[in-house]
Amino acid sequence: MNLRHMEAFRAVMLTGGVGGAAELLHISQPAVSKLLAQARKHAGFALFERVRGRLLPTPEAQELFGEIESLWRGVERVRDVSRQLASPRQGTLKLGVSATFATYLVPKVLAELMAQMPELNSQMEILIAPIMVDALQDRTIDLGVALQPVDHPNLSRVQGYRCGFSCAMRPDHPLARKRAIKVTDLRSQRIITSPSDSPYGQALHRVYGREAPDLQLQMQVRSSASACWLAQAGVGIAVVDSAAVAGGTFAGLAIRPFVTAERLSVSILRNRYRPLSLVQKAFCSTFDAVWRKDMGHE
Secondary structure, three states: OOHHHHHHHHHHHHHOOHHHHHHHHOOOHHHHHHHHHHHHHHHOOOOEEEEOOEEEEOHHHHHHHHHHHHHHHHHHHHHHHHHHHHOOOEEEEEEEEOHHHOOOHHHHHHHHHHHHOOEEEEEEEEOOHHHHHHHHHOOOOOEEEEEOOOOOOOEEEEEEEEEOEEEEEOOOOHHHHOOOEOHHHHOOOEEEEOOOOOHHHHHHHHHHHHHHHHOEEEEEOOOHHHHHHHHHOOOOEEEEEHHHHHHHOOOOOEEEEEOOOOOEEEEEEEEOOOOOOHHHHHHHHHHHHHHHHHHOOO
């Protein structure tokens, strides 16, 4: 007897007849009768006897029903787990992110994801690229959200985006009156930038282009958040990636787009040999929606 035969037999035992079993299983009465006949054939003994128009289970059927009920509790548990996996309310998600995404974008994604999955257990760590690569390989994290390309044969890029640049300054700064900032506007201004010995700093150096020798680049930090904090203190103008200042995170600053064709690569990364779970796919989908809403101009 296969599970379908057992299901039909169990339905008749529970409802007392073929009609009730058909309603319980949402199939026709002839279909139930056919399944019962097949079940009898495979069992090798009679399951029911008809007495005065009613189906009465044989003693063998009664004993078999007890075993099938025990089995069916396991089948129902499998169905429950399957439903939960298909539409999860819980699960685990371990993320490693570049610092620029920890200020707004990834927290926003997690907030929306946890509204869909109230029992989700999540973990977010700020990691530099080499540590992110190691963590993805040894499965310490499930996904990495990286700024700048991260190439490794054991990693796979799930989604990719391009991120531009912005200028952050105090609202009373003269350049805050402009709708957008060009590199020539930065002459005679103190600029908060990043050291050129990092890929991020090298990208900024390409942004400044031929104007770089004439710019005041003495104030250097390695974090976009640190650059913005310095700008809030009035140290100068911070030139940062637009993801770092998305969503009005730094409410005390005037944020203006920086006019440049230079773009930074943004990647969601996974271990190439570890398929995405439904929770991880949901994160990627939600990240995409948040990115399009908050960074759609990029």
